[in-house]
Amino acid sequence: MLLGLATALLLLLNTLVLIGPLLVLALLKLIAPGRGRDYMSWGVMWIAETWAEINKAIFALCIPTRWDIRGLQNLNLQTSYLVVSNHQSWVDIPALVQALNRRAPFFKFFLKKELIWVPFLGLAWWALDYPFMKRYSQAFLSKHPQLRGKDLEITRKACELFKRQPVTVVNYLEGTRFTQAKHDAQCSPFRHLLKPKAGGVAFVLAAMGTELERLLDVTVVYPCARAPGFWDLLCGRVKQVIVDIQAHPIDPALAQGDYENDPAFRQRVQAWVNQLWWEKDQRISQLRQQAMGG
Numbered sequence: 001m002l003l004g005l006a007t008a009l010l011l012l013l014n015t016l017v018l019i020g021p022l023l024v025l026a027l028l029k030l031i032a033p034g035r036g037r038d039y040m041s042w043g044v045m046w047i048a049e050t051w052a053e054i055n056k057a058i059f060a061l062c063i064p065t066r067w068d069i070r071g072l073q074n075l076n077l078q079t080s081y082l083v084v085s086n087h088q089s090w091v092d093i094p095a096l097v098q099a100l101n102r103r104a105p106f107f108k109f110f111l112k113k114e115l116i117w118v119p120f121l122g123l124a125w126w127a128l129d130y131p132f133m134k135r136y137s138q139a140f141l142s143k144h145p146q147l148r149g150k151d152l153e154i155t156r157k158a159c160e161l162f163k164r165q166p167v168t169v170v171n172y173l174e175g176t177r178f179t180q181a182k183h184d185a186q187c188s189p190f191r192h193l194l195k196p197k198a199g200g201v202a203f204v205l206a207a208m209g210t211e212l213e214r215l216l217d218v219t220v221v222y223p224c225a226r227a228p229g230f231w232d233l234l235c236g237r238v239k240q241v242i243v244d245i246q247a248h249p250i251d252p253a254l255a256q257g258d259y260e261n262d263p264a265f266r267q268r269v270q271a272w273v274n275q276l277w278w279e280k281d282q283r284i285s286q287l288r289q290q291a292m293g294g
Contacts, residue, residue, distance in 0.1 A: 001234065003063070003235055003236050004231060004235035005060065005233075006058075006233050007058065007062040007063060007234040010058045010062065011055060011058060011234075014051060014054045014055060014058065015051065016219040018047055018050065018051045018054075019120070019124070021047055022047045022051075022124055022127065023043055023120065023124065023127075025040050025043045025044045025047070025127065026123050026124060026126065026127030026237070027045060027123075028040050029041065029127055029199050031268070038161075038164060038165075040069075040127070041127070041128075041129055041161065041165070042165075043066060044124075044127045044128055044189055045128065046107050046111070048106055048128055049102055049106050052097045052101040052102075052106075053101060053102065055064060055094070055097065056097065056101065058065065058115075058232075059094065059098075060234055060239045061286075062236070063233065063234070063235075063236040064236050064239065065236070065238045065239065065241060066235065066240045066241070067095070067098045067099075067241055067243065068240060068241065068242045068243070069098060069099045069243045069245070069256070070242070070243065070244045070245065071244055071245030071246060071247065072099070072103060074247065075101070075103045075245075075247075076102070076103050076104070077102070077104065077105060078106070078166050079105075079166055079167075079210050079213050079214060080089075080105065080162065080166045080167050080168070080208075080212050080213050080214075080215050081104055081105070081167075081168045081169070081212065081213070081215070081216045082168075082169050082171065082201070082204065082208075082212045082215050082216070082250065083096070083100075083107060083168055083169065083170045083171065083207070083215075083218055084171050084172075084173050084215065084216075084217055084218065084276065085170065085171075085172060085217075085218040085219070085220060085221060086174065086178065086192070086193055086218075086219060086225035086280060086284070087133065087172040087174050087176070087177050087178060088178045088220065088222065089177065089222070089227040089228055089229060089230070090222075090229065090230040091222070091227070091228055091229070091230055091232075091233050091238065091241065092220050092228075094233065095220050095241050095243050096170065096218065096220075096243075098241075098243065099218070099243045099245065100168065100216075102167045104216070105165070105166040105167050105168045106168065107168040107169070107170045108128065108129065108130050108131065108167055108168065108170070109130060109170050110130075110131050110133050110139065110200075110203075110204060111125060111130050111131070111132050111133070111171075111172075112131060112132070112133065112168070113132045115132065116132050118277075121131065128161075129161050129167075131159055131207070133203075133207075138242070143209075144240045156207050157207075159207050159208055159211070162208065162211050163211060167211070167212075168216075168237060169208065169212065171200055171201050171204055173196035173197055173198070173200065173201060173273060173276075173277070174193065174194040174195070174196060174197070175194075175200070176194070177227075178192075178193065178194055182194055182293065186239055188277070190277060190281040191281055191284075191285065192281055192284040192285065193277055193280065193281050193284070194274070196273045196274065196277045198259075198266075198269045198272075198273040198274075199259060199272060201269070202254075202259035202266075202269045203259070204235060204272065205250070205254050205255040206255060206257075206259065208255070209255050210252055210255060212250055213249075213250065213257075214247050214248065214249060214250060215245040215247070215248045215249070215250050216242065216245055216246070216247055216266065217245070217247075217248060217276060217279075217280065218244070218245050219242075219243070219244040219246075219280050219283050220241065220242070220243055221241075221242040221243075221284055221287045221288060221290060221291070222238070222240075222241060222242075222243070223239075223240050223242065223291035223292065224238070224239065224240075240291065242291060244283060244287060246283075251272075254268075254269060254272065257269070264283050
């Protein structure tokens with residue numbers, strides 16, 4: 001527990017020291033004209049990457065976790081990526097940081113538009129150019145058909161900056177963290193995964209178009225009996241984390257259809273996602289078997 005508290009304190013200090021300069025640049029970005037906004041964006045990104053690197057150093061200093069990262073060959077800071085990953089624990093986020101920070105462009109998540117009003121964090125996410133998307137439900141669109149396609153248009157405009165800088169967009173296809181209870185409730189056909197949701201990745205591909213050049217299929221495996229919590233990581237209870245990265249080209253045709261209104265295109269995207277998930281499920285079994293010495 002003392003180790004966990006000490007590690008948490010160092011992470012907090014790192015955050016408190018760097019959040020100030022980040023927010024100052026964010027405020028300058030609000031008023032900066034033209035190209036000045038890009039300079040502010042680069043400065044904010046550098047601070048965020050530095051924050052992540054210091055966190056990595058804190059983990060290396062304080063905890064015994066071995067980060068077994070595979071498939072880093074040919075990653076490029078000038079290439080835009082779509083990352084899809086399984087999701088089991090809050091430790092998944094530090095695992096992504098360990099694997100990709102300053103090896104690929106700083107990763108971003110699509111956020112609900114309402115989150116921009118979260119104090120301090122909303123401004124930081126905006127300054128980091130996290131796309132804020134507005135999704136309308138089918139029930140809402142049936143009452144307001146004039147707004148059909150408006151959510152995608154808004155998100156595409158939010159992604160305009162990515163034409164001037166590379167980006168890594170992260171999407172958790174399961175939509176929630178894996179638990180055995182959720183797995184059983186879904187009657188998931190996969191052994192280690194929940195059913196993937198293709199709609200989110202279809203939305204990202206439609207919004208980003210051809211800006212995303214490659215897919216990074218990330219598989220996070222914890223050889224221990226259960227997925228650890230973040231507190232377990234801070235207390236040094238996580239001995240090993242395996243992060244396996246498979247890079248694939250993205251078929252441009254996957255960004256050119258209408259997922260919501262074209263059944264044939266929707267079936268094609270779903271088939272592509274399901275094939276990724278079957279391969280990932282087998283990979284998890286293999287990685288666990290290797291880690292257990294079998």
